[in-house]
């Protein structure tokens with residue numbers, strides 16, 4: 001079982017500090033919601049965690065190892081960052097086949113994950129014909145390919161219909177119930193409130209709240225709590 005641990009993370013772009021001393025832990029068996037206003041530093045934190053950007057200071061690890069040091073990254077972490085980056089002329093199945101081959105995963109796993117995300121009927125269609133929700137499902141299929149222990153998902157519910165939202169919620173809950181770790185960045189507070197065990201809220205590059213959902217929310221709505229803790233960080237930077 002693999003925890004995500006982020007400690008003392010700093011990241012600047014030019015002279016602009018996107019992330020300042022961010023630290024939190026996502027434990028195995030839990031879904032952690034990463035919330036914050038536009039430009040708060042969520043994507044930057046996820047990019048550093050996934051080895052797509054270098055930190056200026058601090059660390060971001062899976063089971064104690066940075067992404068770059070993982071021997072079989074797809075077996076440890078599955079990530080969905082955005083629904084772009086798909087080759088429009090490829091079929092959904094071919095997209096997954098390419099990823100499976102690169103990660104040395106058996107071809108049969110492609111059909112399993114297509115089935116898991118409900119995309120088997122559309123698997124032979126070209127990605128350019130997919131709706132946003134279908135691209136999201138394909139992205140989630142890609143994240144699941146290596147049977148990872150950790151899922152890192154940026155706005156996974158984007159474009160999903162109500163049945164898709166429920167399906168995603170159940171998928172994440174059962175992933176965590178099996179001991180997996182989920183880090184879920186989202187702006188859809190209602191969605192996060194229904195699925196997360198714990199929250200990390202960032203504002204202007206800093207952690208402004210962190211803890212179990214029930215403790216943070218108590219008898220208030222998540223929206224009230226969120227707007228309170230991010231009140232001083234209103235508007236984009």
Ligand SMILES: Nc1ncnc2c1ncn2[C@@H]1O[C@H](COP(=O)(O)OP(=O)(O)OP(=O)(O)O)[C@@H](O)[C@H]1O
Nearest residue numbers: 013016018036037038039040041042043044045237
């Ligand atoms: N490659 C980059 N070059 C310059 N500035 C960047 C870069 N990436 C992010 N930033 C800046 O860093 C800040 C944090 O951005 P980030 O994308 O991490 O925010 P976010 O919390 O994910 O926002 P959103 O909810 O809008 O996706 C923003 O001010 C953004 O403009």
